[in-house]
Structure formats: structure tokens, C-alpha cells
Amino acid sequence: MQESNVKTMTFATIVTIVCAVILGATATALKPQQELNAKVFKLKNIVQVFGLTAENDKEVEAYFSEEGGKDGKFVVRVIKDIDGNEVEMNELELKSLDLYKQEKAPAATRRYPYFLMFESAADKAADKPAGIVLPTQDFGLWSVCYGYLSLDTDAETIKGIVYYDQKETPGLGAEIEQEYWKDSFVGKKIVDANGALLAPKASKDAAIAKDSPNHYISVSGATFTMDGIDKGLVNTLKFYEKVIEHYRGGNK
Amino acid sequence: MSDTMKAFKDPFVINNPIAVQVLGICSALAVTTQIKPAFTMAVAVTAVMGLSNLTVSLLRKQIPNKIRIIIELTIISTLVILVDQILKAYAYDISRQLSVFVGLIITNCIVMGRAEAYALHNPPIPALMDGIGNGLGYGVILVIVAFFRELFGVGKLLGKEILTSSPDAWGYKHSGLMVVPTGAFVIISLIVWVHHNYTKKFED
Numbered sequence: 349m350q351e352s353n354v355k356t357m358t359f360a361t362i363v364t365i366v367c368a369v370i371l372g373a374t375a376t377a378l379k380p381q382q383e384l385n386a387k388v389f390k391l392k393n394i395v396q397v398f399g400l401t402a403e404n405d406k407e408v409e410a411y412f413s414e415e416g417g418k419d420g421k422f423v424v425r426v427i428k429d430i431d432g433n434e435v436e437m438n439e440l441e442l443k444s445l446d447l448y449k450q451e452k453a454p455a456a457t458r459r460y461p462y463f464l465m466f467e468s469a470a471d472k473a474a475d476k477p478a479g480i481v482l483p484t485q486d487f488g489l490w491s492v493c494y495g496y497l498s499l500d501t502d503a504e505t506i507k508g509i510v511y512y513d514q515k516e517t518p519g520l521g522a523e524i525e526q527e528y529w530k531d532s533f534v535g536k537k538i539v540d541a542n543g544a545l546l547a548p549k550a551s552k553d554a555a556i557a558k559d560s561p562n563h564y565i566s567v568s569g570a571t572f573t574m575d576g577i578d579k580g581l582v583n584t585l586k587f588y589e590k591v592i593e594h595y596r597g598g599n600k
Numbered sequence: 601m602s603d604t605m606k607a608f609k610d611p612f613v614i615n616n617p618i619a620v621q622v623l624g625i626c627s628a629l630a631v632t633t634q635i636k637p638a639f640t641m642a643v644a645v646t647a648v649m650g651l652s653n654l655t656v657s658l659l660r661k662q663i664p665n666k667i668r669i670i671i672e673l674t675i676i677s678t679l680v681i682l683v684d685q686i687l688k689a690y691a692y693d694i695s696r697q698l699s700v701f702v703g704l705i706i707t708n709c710i711v712m713g714r715a716e717a718y719a720l721h722n723p724p725i726p727a728l729m730d731g732i733g734n735g736l737g738y739g740v741i742l743v744i745v746a747f748f749r750e751l752f753g754v755g756k757l758l759g760k761e762i763l764t765s766s767p768d769a770w771g772y773k774h775s776g777l778m779v780v781p782t783g784a785f786v787i788i789s790l791i792v793w794v795h796h797n798y799t800k801k802f803e804d
Contacts, residue, residue, distance in 0.1 A: 356664040363671055367678040374682055378689040385692035 393512040394422060394463055394481050397498045420467040420478060427460045432590030435459065447485045448492060448580070450587065460587045479507055480595060482588050486580030489572035491515035493524065497584060499538070503595040506548070509533045521573030532557055532565040538585060538592070545589060547581040550574040607722070608729035611737050617710045618741040618788065619795040624710045627701050628742055628788065629781040635758050637697045638746035642739025644687070644702060646732055648679045649711050653731030655679075656719040663720070672715045673706070680705045710734055745787045753778030 392408045395401075400419050402408040411417035412424070428435040437459060450458045463481040466472040481498045495511035509530055516522045523529050533548065540546040540562065550566035551557040557565040566574050585592070617623045624645075631641045655675050656663070663671050684702045687695035695702065705711065714734050719727040750756055752775045755763035765774040777783045 351664045351666065356666055359662060359664055360667055360671070363674055367674055371678060371681055374685050378685050381689040382685070382692075385688065389692060389696075 390512065391422075393510050394496055394498075397496045397508045397510040398422075398465055398479060398481055399498075399507055416466075420465055421472070422463045422465050422481070423472065424461055424463050427462075427588075427591065428458060429455070430460075430587055430589060432594065437461070446492070447483050447587070448487070448583070451583065462588055462591060477501070477595060479503075480588075480591065482584050482591075484509075484577075484580040484584040486576045486583065488514060488516045488521050488576040489570070490517070490521075493573070493576055493580065495580070497533075497581070499592070503592050504537055504539050506533050506536045506538065516570065516573050520567060521570040523567045523570065524573065524577065529565055529567060535561075536564060537561040545585050545592065547578065547585045549578055604726045604729050607718075607726040608733040611714075611730060611734040612740075613737070614799055616737045616741065616795060617734050618738055619792050620799075621710075621713075622792075623713065624708050624738055625788070627704060627708060628738075628745060629784040631698055631701050632742055632746040632749055632784050633753065633779060634697075634750045634756075635743060635746045637694055638742045639739075640687070640691060640694045641698060641701065642735070642742050644683045645705055645708065645711070645738055646735025648676065648683055648705055649714060649731035649735040650728050651679050651731070652676045652711055652715055653719040653727040654724055656715045657722060657724040657727035660720050660722075668720065669716070672712060672720075676711050676715065677706050710738055741788070741791060744791060745784050748787050749778045749783055753783065 388405050388408055391412055392402060392405075395408055395411050395417075400411070400417075402411065402417070407417060411420070411422050413421075415421075426435050426437040427433060445459055445461060447460065450460060461483065464477040465479045465481065466476075467478045471477065479498055479500050480503055481496050483495070484497045485492055485494045487493075491514060493511045493516065494513040495509060497509050498507040499505065500507050511524045514522065514524065516524065536548050538545060538547065546562055548562055548564050551560065551563035552566045552568065554565065557563050611617060615621065618625065618628055627641065632638045652672070652675055656672055659671070680703065683705070684695070687698070687702060714731055718730045722730070747757070750758075751762060755761060755765055755774050763772065763774075765772060775783070777786070
């Protein structure tokens, strides 16, 4: 039996509307929880890139609370220009902040957040951080790679790097999530031999990547991703130059 | 055996979607490096299959024949997106591990296949059981594969260390093969072999 077109159309329309309503309602209802998860996930990466551990979400959030977590406390600061002038920012504004967009934003609205890690209240009072976590992000091949770079007390030695959100090719660009790649940053310097700031660069030569203090391993076949990482790191050093200079040489 | 029980048990035990029909292999390779995500994937697929079969079966007399495939697809995608949203809200870490593979349940041929082959011609309750049976049949294999891959690949079970890799002390080393998808292929073929020997008596 051939059904009439009217019936077919009506049925299709009803099914579409019902499905759309169900999906819309669910998405709206679950959004607050999802956004909270995404935020905690970011914070967790900041904690981990600094080499600290957190068993669960509560411990992660504790690091950013007034009282601090088990090994210290992260304090977020925001500067509004590369001269290092600070500005207050609420959580909502911080959440929607994309570092890679700042260069093209009007000068008055530029914002650069960073995190200082204090091991004790006394250190905080004396402004002697145990290290700094700086955001670093730029376009890879398919997407923006969002990451954090953590610096040691001297604000020169890299403690770790993490890219917590990226959609690069698995097996190529996505290798930036692998331990061996992240480990190639550890202990490297963000200064050159003369002491001027210099962003680490990817090196295809394994020996250079291992021994040179200014290079990390380039993933072969992922040139675009590596270029993006390089560019992001250069920008990070440019944006936070004054902050890094302020804490350099082991202020502690 | 009643029809309902048969609908449930048949795909679960004898006509297993992975071991016999060799469907859903792609995700079986991708999400089985650890037990936890494999288990979550199994639950997600079972839920999607049960509900999609139930919905399609309830609508089977209304669905116009001309557009039945697209209607099935709409129902399945809606369910999959629901599962994806729920995972993002309540199991964020696992949903990140499963990444695109939750969304890809939509294209898992088991789901569509059962809706088209079974739910469209059978009453809701057997259809629901058929969906759950197929989902569990798929899930059981997933968890078995993940068990071996996690144990021999990284020496852990559910994240707890069981086997320590120390080539010097007692000569045991984690198998790199188990970490890559090839390892899943090997285990799945072994399962197919065992399963075939077991089910031989059901064949003529």
C-alpha cells in the first residue's frame, strides 16, 4: 500500500519536532553541570602541569580556594597589557577568555590571565611564588590547541606543559598529549645563553631536542601543529614578559 | 523458551554481534584499552539499543515505509546525543576518553541493523529485549577485550596496578601490542574462535 505524501510529511515533521524538543530541553538542563565540569577540568590541568596531584574534583578546587589545597594555593591574576598592568576580572569574563584572540582585540579590552602558585600564606604575603602557570594557545592544523606552561621558582625553567584541549590528528598532531612529548619540555629554559627571553622551539633532531636547553621534540608529520605550538609559546612569552621578568632569578 | 527470552538470549549468547556478525568492530578496537571506558561504552550502547528498538517498535505501524530509515536514524541520533550530553554532565573524564566514539554509536551498524531487522516487525517488549541483548552481547566482548588489554598492556585492572613491568627482576614486560588496536584484533579473533567452538552444536 502506498502511503500518501501528506501522511509522510506530517509524520516526519512530528518526529523532528519531538526529537528537537527533547534534545533542546536536555541540553539546557545539563548545561550548568557540563560547564562546571569543563572548568574543573581546566583547573585540574593547571594543578597537574605544576607537578601536583589531586585525587578528586574537590581537591582540585581546593587549590584555587581561599584556604588553598594540600600542597599550596593557586592565585589567578590578570594583566590588561603587556606592560604588566593588573586588572580585576570576574569569573564569568575569565571563562570566555581566549588568549590567541587577544592580539587582534582592541587594546583596551585585552586581558591576559596567569596563575601564581604559593606554598604558604607567608610566601603569598611576600609575593614569592613557587612557580607560575601561563596559558599558551594557538591554531594547530585543525583546531586551537589550548594549553598551560608551568615555570619553576626561577621563572626560567620549564616545569611542565600540557595541552588539555586539542583536536589534532591522532598519531600525528595529537601526540602532543603523549608523555614523551611533554617530557621533552621538562627542565628546558625560556631564556637564551645571554639571559634574554627566548621561546622553546621544535627540533626534528633528536640529539638537539634532548641536549639543547631551548628545544623540544618535533613530532614528524605534524608540522602545522608544531608551528602552532611554537607560535603560541612565542606569544605567551611576549604577553607575560613583564610578569616573567618580575619573578625571574628566584625571587623566592 | 518464550519469544521475549529468546529475543534477549539469542543475540547475547549465540548470535553475538561482535563474535558472529562482526559488527561494531571499529569502536571495539578504539575504546578497549581500559576497562572503565569500555564498560561505559557498553552501558551507553545497551541503553541506546534498548530504547531505539523500543521506540521504533512502538511506532512501527505508523512509520511510513518510504522514510523508515531516516526516521530510525533520527531516533537513534537523538538517543545518542542524549547519552553524550549525560556523560558530559556526569562522567566528564570518561566522556573525554571516549571522545568521538560516543557520537559514533549513531553509525554503529548493530543499532541500525537491529532497528531495521527486528524492531520494525516485532512488538515493543521483545524488541526492547532484543536491543538490550544485542547491547550486552556487544558490551561483554568489549569488557573482556579491555580486561586483557589493560592487564597485559599496562599491568593494571580498573586503574589498580596488578602486574609490575620489570624486565630485570623477573623478566616480565608489558606488551606494547596490547596497547595498540592490533592487540584488540588478536583478542577478538581468539574470542571468535572460542565462541565458534562453543556454538558449533547450535548449527546444523
